[in-house]
Amino acid sequence: MxxxxxxxxxxxxxxxxxxxxxxxxxxxxxxxxxxxxxxxxxxxxxxxxxxxxxxxxxxxxxxxxxxxxxxxxxxxxxxxxxxxxxxxxxxxxxxxxxLGEVPLPAPGGDWRSDLRTLLLAWRATLLRHPWSACLLGRPMLGPNTLARVEFLQAALVRAGLTGRHLTAATWALCGQVTGAATTHAAFRLTAGEHRAVHTHLWTHRDTYPALAAHGRLPDEHDEDDFAAGLDYLLDGIEAATTR
CATH class of the missing domain: 1.10.10.60 (Homeodomain-like)
Structure with a gap:
């Protein structure tokens, strides 16, 4: 019982x-x-x-x-x-x-820099606690979570976004962080497993030509990949605010 x-x-x-x-x-x-x-x-x-x-x-x-x-x-x-x-x-x-461990930057004059600082720290915090990836689909309505989403959205408002553009940018950035943490947790492979995956893709290169030629699993460089992907999103948001 x-x-x-x-x-x-x-x-x-x-x-x-x-x-x-x-x-x-x-x-x-x-x-x-x-x-x-x-x-x-x-x-x-x-x-x-x-x-x-x-x-x-x-x-x-x-x-x-x-x-x-x-x-x-x-x-x-x-x-x-x-x-x-x-x-x-x-x-x-x-x-x-x-999520309360994610430091909130002091808001500055550069909304893009504020967001980059927040989201890089957010990802690093999730990766320090690998079990968190299993929970990122749960309702996230706690005060620490909401404070960080508030900071994120306030920075986007300073960038000039409103309405559905603001909503879309908010969840695209939140998804970038949670998705990156989940992917990192899913691909915590050994060096031998990484080699086996690449061998598999190369063996089936007729079916997966782009992956065989260019694909790379998350590895020790995935922090750089995350930062680059984040910059792609921020570039698009910045371009949208100047159109």
Whole structure:
């Protein structure tokens, strides 16, 4: 029974610790009212998040369970569930805490430089925590995430974008960062695996002529590739603002 509790999913309105039929909960931790914190409780949400991040950094996302997290915190599952309703809560809270590590530049006069600084740091932060790539499709509505998207969009407003052009540029840049981090995680191959892929493409060069001749998997140079791709996007945005 305890194992089942550790891994259970909670549907909207059925948070642990709520009465049946209580629909005050939301499936998204960011849209749900926090429970009141009690000074006599030894555990806090911030401590849960810090321990979850340490576990994820050390052992990867496959090892994160509510039971294991409670053991590392030296507490029981009941105490843990007072602060977080589900494992999804823990993941969402921890991902947002990670994004809090992305430094926000002091806004300058050059919107393009501000965006480049932010997005290079954003990518580097995600790569320091490889498990984050598995979570980038989750709702990202936490305060740290929104603060960085706010900075990004405000810089684009300073560039002169509005309306659908602003929306398109915002999500193109966000997608550049999250997509790059996901691709980097997917292609964490050994040198031998890289050689095998290139051999495969060359063997099938009649089917994949461009890839065989020019294709290159993400490798130690992919930071330069990311920066170049980012510049392509910024070049296009800059050109659009001057048309």
């Amino acid at each position: 305890r194992q089942a509790r550790d891994e259970m999913s909670v549907t909207p309105g059925s948070r642990p610790g709520t009465e049946p039929g209580d629909d005050s909960g939301s499936p998204c931790v960011w849209l749900r009212a926090d429970r009141p914190q009690r000074a006599d409780r030894p555990l806090s949400r911030s401590r849960i998040v810090a321990e979850a991040m340490a576990l994820l950094d050390e052992e990867g996302i496959e090892r994160l369970t509510m039971r294991r997290l409670a053991e590392r915190l030296g507490t029981g599952s009941t105490t843990l569930y007072w602060h977080v309703a589900t494992k999804d809560d823990v993941l969402d809270l921890t991902l947002d805490a990670l």
